[in-house]
Structure formats: structure tokens, C-alpha cells
Amino acid sequence: MVKKMWQRLMTAFFIILASPWIAFAAEGVSTGVKPWWFWPLILFFFCLGLGVIAVLAGVGGGVLYVPLVSGFFPFHIDFVRGAGLMVALAGALAAGPGLLRRNLASLRLTLPIALIASACSIAGAFLGLYLSGLNPGYVQTALGITIMGIAILLLCSKNTERPVVTKQDAIGLALGLQGAYVEEGTGEIVEWKTHRTLTGLLLFIVIGVLAGMFGLGAGWANVPVLNLVMGVPLKISVATSKFLLSITDTSAAWIYLNKGCVIPLMAIPSIIGLMLGSFIGVKVLAITKPKVIRYIVIGVLFFAGFKAIDKGMGWNIIG
Template identity: 75%
Template sequence: MLKNVTRFFTMLSLWVSAVVFASPMGAFATEAAATGAAAGGGAGHAWWFWPLILLVFCFVLGVIAVLAGVGGGVLYVPLVSGFFPFHIDFVRGAGLMVALAGALAAGPGLLKRNLASLRLALPMALIASACAVVGAMLGLYLSKLDPRYVQTALGATIMGISILLLCSKNSEYPVVTKQDAISHALGIEGIYQDQATGKEFEWKTHRTFTGLLLFVVIGIMAGMFGLGAGWANIPVLNLLMGAPLKVSVATSKFLLSITDTSAAWVYMNQGAVIPLIAIPSIIGLMLGSLVGVRLLAVAKASFIRYMVIGVLFFAGFKALDKGLGLGIMG
């Protein structure tokens, strides 16, 4: 069964890439994006100017994301929407594809190594993916009324995420004394072997109902803002439900391959996933992630973490400023 699941996600990754990069809708939207970028401040530049800048920007973003231990999507959407002349709908659509590409690339390996738990992921994915569709539709509706509504909500959310990252202290091996009835019925438990120490850790979860309710909110926010939801998945799975930290991280990454697929379909159907933006974003972040993995061993993680929190707070404040029309940051 595990081999079939792994093969499915590998094929899904290739299929999604082919649909996004080669569809007639994508070709049409590329031309629209080029026109929109010029109207938003890119006038006087060749069509390839902003995609090239975006490629370099996303390469740096990919390096930083790995060093800080956060998903690329949570950095991508607020920074690109704040500093690039693209409509926020296009940025959110590309943000989902960025998070989805990373999750689909990592998913099969996480399953093979028995780090991601299907029993833990599937109930959460069912709720989060359905709510992500609702969130994507809500975000596009609000954007049609006035894009400033989405910018304001995005700014408030990003500032909240920066505070959450600053205050959260993950627990590597949470202690769960009693498994709740829902977790027991769904069989959400397992044995995790830490390859670093060689020790086996038997884990189970509790407070499952509360976790399911929170994944309703997580799904809506992931679809509405195109952020990916690793920043929220991990604290819920680890701190609230009691899954080991590495299992929570791996399961969260696997969850994105399901949740973001659902929301991405809504954006693709509305023509908001554009190759002109999505291709350089995905390539840049993927290449940056490879470099980031190599630098991870020598980098000071604490400094990078606080730097990312500061960047997120700044990006959230800029989005709030842009949405409310305060004009503080130009």
C-alpha cells in the first residue's frame, strides 16, 4: 500500500506541473500577467525583467526558508505581494503552487522513511482540504470586491504568524498519558525510531477533536492567503495533539500535498495560476532549498530564525499599510 501511495504522489507531482506549465489557460494568463505587471509598475521593462528578478529573489528565499525551518509559501506571499507589481490573486495562486511543489517533492521520501503518518494525516487532510476550497473561494470573492480587504487580512495574519513563531517552543517528544476516544478509534498512533539516536519512541495523540476544529481554521487560511499551512500544522500536531516533533514536521509536509492541491484547483479554474510567475518562483525556491540544505550544518539557526521573524513582521506591516492605505511605507 505504501508503494502505491508513494507512486500516486509522484505521478500527481508530474501531472500538476504539466497542467500548470503547459495549459492553454496558463499561456493566456501569462500574457495577461505581463500586461498586468506593466500596468502595476513594470512599464518600460522587457517581459522577462520581473520574472528574472523573481527567480533570483525566490532563490534567496529558498535558502532562508530552509535555514529558518519554515515553508517557502509563508515567506513568499507577503514579500512578493508587497514588493512586486503583481496582483495579489496571481501571487496567492503561485504561493500555493510553491508550497505544493515542495510538498510533492518531499512526500514520497517522507513516506518511505516512515516519518509521515498516514493515520495522522488523512483525518486532518480531509477537513483541511475541504476548508481550503472554501478559503480560496472566499479569498477570490473578497479580492473582487476590493483587493485591499485581502491585503489587510493577509497583513494581520502574517504579523500573527511572526508572533506565533517567536513564542512557540516545540517539544521533541511530548508525553501523552491517555489517548482520547477519537484518536483510538482512528488508530492515530505509531512507533517512531530516531535514526540519530537509534531509540524507538511509541507515540499516540490526544485532544484530537480540538485539533480537528483547528484544522478547519488552518484550511480556510491556507486557501484564502495561499500561504501553505506548515507554520500552523506543526504546533497543532506537536504541542496540542502530542505527536513527536519530527513526525509532526513530516506529516505537516505531507499534508500540504493534499490541502494545497484542493485550493490550487480553485485558483487554476479562475486563471490565477500563471506560468510567468509560478515557474520562476518554483525553480528559484527549489534551487535555493538545495543550497540551504548544504548551509544548514554551518549556519546559526537561532540568528536565522529571528531574522525571518523580523522579515515576516515587516512584510505583515507593509501588507497592512498597503491594505489600509496608510501610506506609511510608501
């Protein structure tokens, strides 16, 4: 009874939200001038689906949000990057408690990585704003190239469900980077530990700079480094990556917020949509395999990267 009532309330909620957009389409307005609520409404529904995909793929919402919104929506790249970091941050905050309760996200693994990536994301944010001041096309083109590289990285990386770590290195042992979780499908207790810890921590320096520079969040690289380099099981890598964003993205987000690059009319509908999608994604993550979603994300990233390069080249020609 309660479940049916909840479903009816959610249905009514979405109908109310969608009704202005439906009315606008029915009127057949051909002037090209959109009412103030048009783009916020589009952003809400876009981010609702984005939140689900982001949790399942272990990426921050910003890695899909920034290239797609900057390519297809009429917003300046600085405002999109600022909103992108807020979106990734909100999605991580929404998903984090559920991932911790299920013992999928490792707090001990998160802390040393967060310390490194947060400091580097601040430097990246200042660098991105400086380059955008010279010519927005530089950042747009570099964003497209980076997105293409991310797609290739995800395509070439062969994530393994449970990497074999025969011996933990000294740094991982000293930091206590190990743990266990229960596989819900079988009830099996899976123990894990890290190796090549120093290499992984050094890679997070680069990840932090790129995340702050482009406002992408860092989930696109967190999972491959945790899984392939450090030997963390795929489910733990995906969950820890999502929780990690709640710390690392905060640092860069404050820089964009302080510079006036966060517009509430963009950020609020995007954040609400992504948080609702993230709640759904956390429930689905426990019973699905992230690899199923990976190829969808790769295809979207290739398309978004091409669009960002095309728009950036247009800026460079105008400049």
C-alpha cells in the first residue's frame, strides 16, 4: 500500500514538473525565445538520467555534464564547468552514505587519495580560469581532447572484478589500505588489499589537476587507477570513486563559486535531478554489473568530445 502511494506521488511530481514544458510545446511557439523555465527544466530531466548512469559507471556526473551541456546548451564554458563540479559534488554526497552503509566505499582508502587530489584540483581550477580568460576556445578544445582521451582510456582498460594481489606493498600496509565486503548475490566474503600504492597516488596528482581545470570531477580516472593499478576489486573501486568525489570536488568547486561561475538557475535543477538519479543508481549498483553501462558511457563520451572540439574550434576561428 505504501509502495503504491509512493509511486503515485512520484508520478504526480514528475507530471507537475513536466507540464510547463508540455504546454510550451503544445503552443507551437516559433519565435525562438524560450521562457525562463525552459532550460532549467531540460537540465533537470537530463541530470535525472545522468545520476543513474554516473553511479553505475563509477564516474562523476561532471564528466558527462560538462561536455554535453557546453556543446548543446547556450551557456558559457566557465559557468558550465562551475555547475559541473557542483553536479558531481551533489551526486557524490547523495550516493556516499548508501555506499558506506553497504561497506562498498572504503573510507580508509579514500582519505590519502582525497588529500592529494584535492590540493591538485585547486591548482587545476586556477589554471582553467586563466586559460578561459585568454580565449574560451582553448579550454573548450582542450576539454574535447581530454574527453576523447577518457573515452579511449575506458575503452582500452580491461577492468577485472577481483584483481589478484598476492602481496601488499609497504605503503599500502602502513596506510591500512585493505578490507572486506559481502557479495550480495552469493553471500561470499571478499577480502582485498592494494599493491603499487605509490604509483597510484602519483597518478592522482594528474587526475586532480585535470578535474579542477575542466570541472569534470575525477571519477573517469579513479576507477581505472584503483582497479588496474592498485588492485582494488571493481565494486569497491566504483563505490570508493563515487564517495571520493564528495571530498575532491569540494576544493575546486569553491574556486569557481568564489569567482562567480556558479549560476543558481543552472546549478539547482541540475543538482536536484542528479541527486534523485543517484539515489536510484545506488540501489541498482548492488544488483548490476558496471561493465554493462561502460560501453554506453564510452559512446556518449566520444560524441561529447567531438562536439566540444567542434565548438572550441569555432571559438578559435572567431577569436
